[in-house]
Structure formats: structure tokens, C-alpha cells
Amino acid sequence: MKFLCVPCDEQMKLKHALGPDGGSVALVYACPACSAEMAMMTNPHETQVVGSLGVKIGPGEAPETAAAASKCPFTGMLADMGVPLAAQGADRDASPADGESGANGGNGAPAGIPWTAEARERLANIPDIVRTSAVAGIEKFALDHGYDEVDAAVLERARSFFGIA
């Protein structure tokens, strides 16, 4: 979607966003020539459809960490603007399960053990919807085998333990 300021014949630029509020996000665009502003407000259907496409709306990229996963497709933009979101609160070394929102996740997830930054980064290789279950499985493996932290070596050991090439 593009927005044009008709009097100036100039493309309007995304300035900031408000929400999500009741499933709606307001995107404020401004004309670089005349400074006029307009807001595009999504209804929950529109918010959800954009989120279902798996694209992020907003200037700049969202950090590709597990904690950035959120039910709001506008997360990246809101995070850049310092709008607090539930999923943004996770500490660097807390369990990734804490900040997760995956709908099917959370069931029986253990209390959580620390993850190294490298191990956390690898979680981007797991589809978001099943990330919570994956985290739970890995933490169970780590605890069962006496590790007190999940690092890349533990992930490799889990791979050979489960016979995954």
C-alpha cells in the first residue's frame, strides 16, 4: 500500500504508529512537502491478515529473536518506536519460553534455564508457531542430562542423542 499527498503529488512517509488497541493499529503518514498528516487505522481483520502474511509493517527491521515473536504484525515498528509490548520484556539470558506467544506453546514448559545468545539466535530456525514446544523439548533434554545452561554444544548433543543427522 502506498499513500500519495494529492495536492503535492508526493509520496507520504510512515511517521509513527499507535496501538495495537483492540486489534487495531493506527499508522500515521506525513507528507514530506507540506507536512500534512493522515492516519490509516486497521480493523482487527486487516491487522490479522497482514500478520498472517508473515511480513512486518514499519520502518526498519524487527530483531529476529524469539522474544520478538508477537501476535501483532506491527511489532517491529512498535519496538523501534519504544512502544512496550509484552514480548519485548524478556531478558537476554532468560529462557526463551518466557517471552513467547505461540498459541500451541506453553503447555507443560519447564520453569526455564538460561540460554546463551548463540543458542537463542538459532531459535530463529524454528517456525514461530512451534517455537515454544521446541524450547520446552530442548530444555527438558538439557535438564534431564544435567546441563544448567543451553548453549550451541547442548543443541548439538541433543541432535546426536535423538539421532538427527
Added chain:
Amino acid sequence: MKTYSDIAGDGGSDVLGQVLQQRERIAEAMAGIDHVVAIGSGKGGVGKSTLTMQLALALGRAGRRCAILDADLNGPCQARLAGLERAPLLPGDRGMALPRTPDGLGVVSLGSLLPESEHLAFDSVATGDSHVWRATREFNLFQQLLGLVDWGRLDFLLVDLPPGAERTLQYAEALGPAARFVLVTIPAALARGVVARSAAALGTTPNEVLGYIENMSGYYCGTCDGVRPLFDGAAGDAPELGLPCLARVPFDPRLATASDAGEADLPPGPVLHALDEAAEQLLRCVA
């Protein structure tokens, strides 16, 4: 006044760029796969999932490296068929590690993560209106799976499709023009009529349909070691499929029992023979 194409970019989000990036990621992840073959039908319950697993095993017997992607996100069966109901998903340094059976067959199925007592649920801010966005979200998950799994070097990736003629078409478009199709039918007009619709839908795509497998083609009786008719005749007045028949696989209760138990191996007999025949035909088609 400027038009849409006069304006470069989209005002900040670069949605198009993100979509292209996702496509590149998928192409990169699948670069080591020689052949993608989707097993569809349009009709449910005709044996798509069972034959996908059996075809992968038969191709394995013929020395080919295979993996299965379970695209039936809402009714995933491949985890049970492979005995991988508890396979952990592990992130590697080049993608998600491909879960494997003890025999080395790669199987990616949501059934490995969701117990059969749970359904696949997505977060939504549009509660009660899932018909509006659900299919879009499912294809996004399917494409995530394609692009995130570390498939490695494969001769065949077999994709087990959900029912629905329109879905079959959508998967052709999601997989891209290089993916080929095998359709599964049974000798009943009710099934073949639906499979004919899927064939018609696929006819509008550049994707090649290699042929069909007629499943439940007679009943194998272990007591008299013979194949008896299961359905009364052929498919009555249903339209011809106009496709080559790759194999006719009889119904064998031992196959159903083994499938339920996640046991791969079948005793020698007409079913095993037909499956090897199907694999041979498939190899001939893609050669």
C-alpha cells in the same frame, strides 16, 4: 497525479522486498533437492498419507534419498506413520534439523509437536473470524517450513497434501512450477469425480501431473493369498482422468495396522509389489 508504479517503495515497510526475501530463502533451503513430488487427490481418506510414506520407503529401497513434508497442517499423519510423534525440533546452525526415522527417512510433520488431542491454533486479534485469515496464515507456516528446514541433499521431497481440489491448486502455486504431482484415487465414482476436479485445477498451472495411483484396488486376502474385488466395478460414469496409471495398490489390512502403529515394514505380497512398481514408474517419469 502520480500512479502506483510511479512511486518507488511503499513508504517504509518494503513488503514486496520481504516477500522476495522469503522466496529466496526457500529456494536456497531447497537447492539440494532434485525432485519435489506432491501427493494429492482432492478427496480425503483415499490413502494419500499412507501411500506418501510407502512411496518414500519404496524409493528408499531403490536407493534414493527421501524426505516427507506433511502439508496437511490440520490433520498431520506423517508423524504417526513414521513413529516420530515425539521428534524434537532442533535448531541447527543452517536451519531446523531434519527429524529422521531410524532408517534415515526425513519426516517433517506438525504431528511431531502437537499431540493428537490438540488442534493447530494461531494467535489472532480477529477472534471468531478465522475464515478471513486462516488459509493465508497456514500457507505462511508451510512456506516457513520449506525455507527453515535444513533439507540437505535429497533425491526426492514428497509432500503429503491435505484434501480439497482448490487446496491442491494452492499448494501447486505455493510450491512453484517445478513441483510435480501424483494423484491418488480409489475405484469408486465418488472419489474419481473429485480427483478429476483436482486434475482439472492442476491443468491451469505449469506443474506437471505425473499420473495417478489407484489405491484400494481390490482386497488382498491373506487366508487365500489372492486379491478379490473391493469396490464393485471401476469408477462408473465418473470422468476419465486422462493420466497414466502409475500403479494399482490393493487394500491390505496389514498395511492399515502397520500404519497405525508407525511400523514401516510390510511383508512381501501384492501391496509391496505394487508400491515398488509405483516407485519404478515415478523414477521413469522424472528421469
